[in-house]
Amino acid sequence: MNLLAISINHRTAPVEVREAVHLKDDEIRPFINIAKENHIKEGLILSTCNRTEIFGIPANNELSHETFQNLLLNFKPSQIINDQHFQKFVSKDAIQHLFRVATGIDSLLVGDNQVFKQVKDSFQIAEETHFAGYIMHRIFDAAIRSSLMAESALAKTASLMSVRGIPRSKDVTEVHFPVPFCPAVSRMVSTIGTLSGFFAARISAVMEMR
Secondary structure, three states, X not given: OOOEEEEEEOOOOOHHHHHHHOOOHHHHHHHHHHHHHOOEEEEEEEEOOOEEEEEEEEOOOOOOHHHHHHHHHHXXXXXXXXXXXXXXXXXXXXXHHHHHHHOOXXXXXXXXXXXXXXXXXXXXXXXXXXXXXXXXXXXXHHHHHHHHHHHHHHHHHHHHHHHOOOOOOOOOOOOOOOHHHOHHHHHHHHHHHHHHHHHHHHHHHHHHHO
């Protein structure tokens, strides 16, 4: 059993491509129904202004990343999208990617605390549509833990920046500067990444046993 994921995001595609595949709130539930009809037994659909991502556990080994891409592009036809706009993840890498998104590490603005609410809302829709099974619940629980650790680490970093006289946002969970130029934030990202990898490895092991 493997978790597959595809992503179009601010790293892979310009804004016009991201807008072309963006799923509105009233489109996500119908899309989930189509995904289930096409043998994706559980998963998560996340669509924001900066990313559209599909996470899913196929019911059989015949499904692939291309299946996910085709489902999305059939639902949101566009002539400007090609395979290079997609990132693809499998198993532990897919889980770790979701953690990086939920904790704000993969955001356009590192530490953006809005993205976790977006992930949480997406998971709620997955629950309401019976698209969130045992594995997705385990993944989401671990994502919450990772997000709380990231928020704590960012708060400490913001406090350190304030002591050193470095400007920061009023919201301590939003860091408004490039990560490479702040060693404290770089260390935080590295630490959260390591912890996310730990959670991902544990859940991946559970998936392999099922």
